[in-house]
Amino acid sequence: MFAAKLVCTKCGEEYPLPLGIYRCPRCGSPLDVTYHYDDIAEFIGENDPWFREHPHTWKYWMFLPVSNLRKVVTLNEGGTRLYRVRRLEEKLGIGRLYVKNEGENPTGAFKDRGSSVEITKALEFHAQRVIVASTGNMAASISAYGAKAGLEVTIVVPEGTPEGKLVQARMYGARVEVFGKTYDEALAEAERKAREENYHLTGNYHYRVEGQKTTGFEIIDQLHFNVPDWIVVPIGAGTHLRAIWKGLKEFRRIGLIEELPRIAGVQIEGYDAVVRAWKTGKPIEKITKKTPTLASAIAVKAPVDGENVIRAVKESGGHLDTVTNGETIEAGRLLGKEGLFVEPSSATSLALARKMREEGIIDRGESVVVVATGHGLKDINTWRNVLSH
Numbered sequence: 001m002f003a004a005k006l007v008c009t010k011c012g013e014e015y016p017l018p019l020g021i022y023r024c025p026r027c028g029s030p031l032d033v034t035y036h037y038d039d040i041a042e043f044i045g046e047n048d049p050w051f052r053e054h055p056h057t058w059k060y061w062m063f064l065p066v067s068n069l070r071k072v073v074t075l076n077e078g079g080t081r082l083y084r085v086r087r088l089e090e091k092l093g094i095g096r097l098y099v100k101n102e103g104e105n106p107t108g109a110f111k112d113r114g115s116s117v118e119i120t121k122a123l124e125f126h127a128q129r130v131i132v133a134s135t136g137n138m139a140a141s142i143s144a145y146g147a148k149a150g151l152e153v154t155i156v157v158p159e160g161t162p163e164g165k166l167v168q169a170r171m172y173g174a175r176v177e178v179f180g181k182t183y184d185e186a187l188a189e190a191e192r193k194a195r196e197e198n199y200h201l202t203g204n205y206h207y208r209v210e211g212q213k214t215t216g217f218e219i220i221d222q223l224h225f226n227v228p229d230w231i232v233v234p235i236g237a238g239t240h241l242r243a244i245w246k247g248l249k250e251f252r253r254i255g256l257i258e259e260l261p262r263i264a265g266v267q268i269e270g271y272d273a274v275v276r277a278w279k280t281g282k283p284i285e286k287i288t289k290k291t292p293t294l295a296s297a298i299a300v301k302a303p304v305d306g307e308n309v310i311r312a313v314k315e316s317g318g319h320l321d322t323v324t325n326g327e328t329i330e331a332g333r334l335l336g337k338e339g340l341f342v343e344p345s346s347a348t349s350l351a352l353a354r355k356m357r358e359e360g361i362i363d364r365g366e367s368v369v370v371v372a373t374g375h376g377l378k379d380i381n382t383w384r385n386v387l388s389h
């Protein structure tokens with residue numbers, strides 16, 4: 001294993017691995033896993049077979065914090081295709097436009113990359129039962145990987161969560177526990193049970209980041225180690241964007257790429273805590289108002305990795321903005337015409353790329369990768385309502 005230690009993303013305090021902590025004990029911020037990068041560089045070297053291997057999450061095992069590769073819990077996540085969408089390129093006036101279609105993952109969403117790492121770590125920590133607070137894609141994903149590993153999975157959801165959103169998790173055999181009125185309360189309960197009742201906590205923590213960064217690795221790999229000008233990522237908790245940026249910097253650190261792309265993050269109107277902080281230069285303030293939205297998977301009031309998103313976008317010379325429900329519907333339809341059916345939250349990345357092109361932030365000749373995070377079948381009711389209006 002090449003993993004070295006945990007480092008706080010805010011105060012820089014370092015901690016040894018493995019340690020059963022979820023946030024920096026000193027300042028409460030998210031943690032990063034760091035590696036012995038020079039050793040990874042030497043290990044990969046000019047290893048031709050490795051470069052030619054088809055991209056998938058565990059191809060990049062040297063960048064993942066797992067001590068025994070024979071005990072990896074996998075459902076063949078990752079290796080999702082990168083689609084060049086030529087008619088859309090022409091329509092939007094973008095040089096080269098690609099869609100990274102994360103809906104092709106085993107449970108239909110990008111979360112599987114992180115769940116594979118998190119559940120593998122749960123076994124390393126000798127966990128018997130895992131817990132996660134989620135109402136959607138994360139719940140389904142942890143349930144599937146927990147089932148594969150033979151672990152008991154508990155999902156904590158707030159009151160009023162539509163039963164339809166829990167069907168997939170229940171089919172994987174998860175237990176559902178209703179607690180509190182909001183997602184924040186459900187999350188606090190999951191963390192309490194992890195502390196006091198011997199549950200292994202999963203969610204938007206550092207081991208998930210490690211799995212999620214492989215989205216970025218694969219994009220580079222699929223472009224034959226060329227770097228696009230832009231990668232556009234939807235922001236829910238912000239963990240995926242943060243992870244992709246971390247991965248790209250690691251690739252550069254060991255010399256696999258020389259440049260870095262610019263990163264753009266997109267939030268849906270009404271849930272713009274990060275965009276607002278970015279535009280005003282003020283600290284992130286939690287959204288208090290509930291706004292009807294199409295993009296429920298990214299309707300997050302207090303993104304846990306919001307500060308890390310702003311840092312990544314600043315470092316990359318990137319961009320943050322919101323899109324409207326209308327722009328999202330239009331983008332979903334455009335993707336449909338390319339043969340790609342994505343959930344509404346996923347269409348926001350194309351909606352933002354289009355907006356950035358119109359505003360001249362993306363130049364005509366540039367190459368852009370938009371990340372589509374989940375399959376359209378995940379949220380069929382929302383699209384059905386759109387079609388019936």
Ligand SMILES: [Zn+2]
Pocket residue numbers: 008009010011012013024025026027028029
């Ligand atoms: Zn700290």
